[in-house]
Amino acid sequence: MTPDPTPDPTKPDILLKATFDRPAIVKYKWCSLIPASLFIITIPFVIIAAIVYKFMLDRIIANWAAELTPRSLIVRKGVFNKIEKTIPLEKITDLSSTQGPIMRMFDLKQLGVETAGQSGAAGAALVSLMGIVDTDEFRRQVLAQRDRLTSGSTETTPNRTIDPQPASATGELAEISATLQRMEALLERMANDSGDHHNH
Template identity: 45%
Template sequence: MNEKKLVSAHFHPKLGVYWLVSGAIIITITVVGIPLLLLWFPVGLLAVRRYIANMSAELTEKRLIVRKGLLTRTENTVPLDKITDMALIQGPLMRLFGIYQLTVETAGQSGTGSLINLVGVVDVQAFREQVLLQKSLLTDRQSTVVDNVDIDQLLLENLQQMNATLQRIEQVLTPHSPQ
């Protein structure tokens, strides 16, 4: 799998602050968790920084590879020809920070929801366009190969039919020797 890496995603510098604020809002809403806010920011800041450091998204010639995780690290490798949808989502808090969530859905995916969720990719529209462009190029290349195989098969069949016809004509034109 030594494919050429075409694009690597970089993550928004405000992503950590977005996650901290999101967590703080959830903790505050629970009311019981308000005293935990004193622990949330220092511990959360450390966890968020490590999590973001472990995140990566790479586009190769044939695949999208996404790595992330803090305690449990996951790597999702999605063949480009299996991608069916790439949606951009931006909630109100995300809009405040200028951050988007990119979801990737694939053919044959089981369950509901998306296979991959990437939050905070810098210039997410350009990254999405690059993935879709590469998917399109790969699909075009594969259809060209299929077309060439079809054309070669048709040519072979036509040549075989022409050969059979010429042999029949040759048999008819060849004089029969009297016995």
């Protein structure tokens, strides 16, 4: 038997891993397709665009990661251009949580990491993370670990991952179908309204 590889001492312990609610994020992003679809004449193009857009979003979201270590928050993003940011916990001043009306429909929240002396526009978050499962709990754990670190406590958060609720593949397909049907009905209604105006 091959012996287990020894742990890499250069890699920090992962106390907590964020899980992103991919289906909800995709549905939220799909809302941006509705205005664009108003300029597309045929329904098949709308369906193809929705499928391609979902494939792209799946790839993008699959490359999102947020990991809490004893001394930092590590954020990774990017499909082709990989971006990794390691944010020391002692520099985090707050984790802002925002939720607009459309995000509320899909039970999503945006988490902004604010740090002391951060670069960028005033009031803008250094890093933004959308769609973390149980955003409030993830925020609480990160701030709690920051407070333990700054107070000199050696206690740490137990290793765990915030898992999403299991989603039914059939239910997800039904949601996609319902969304496309609503888009089709909206386009048909607009076409009828346009025809009525021409008749007058």
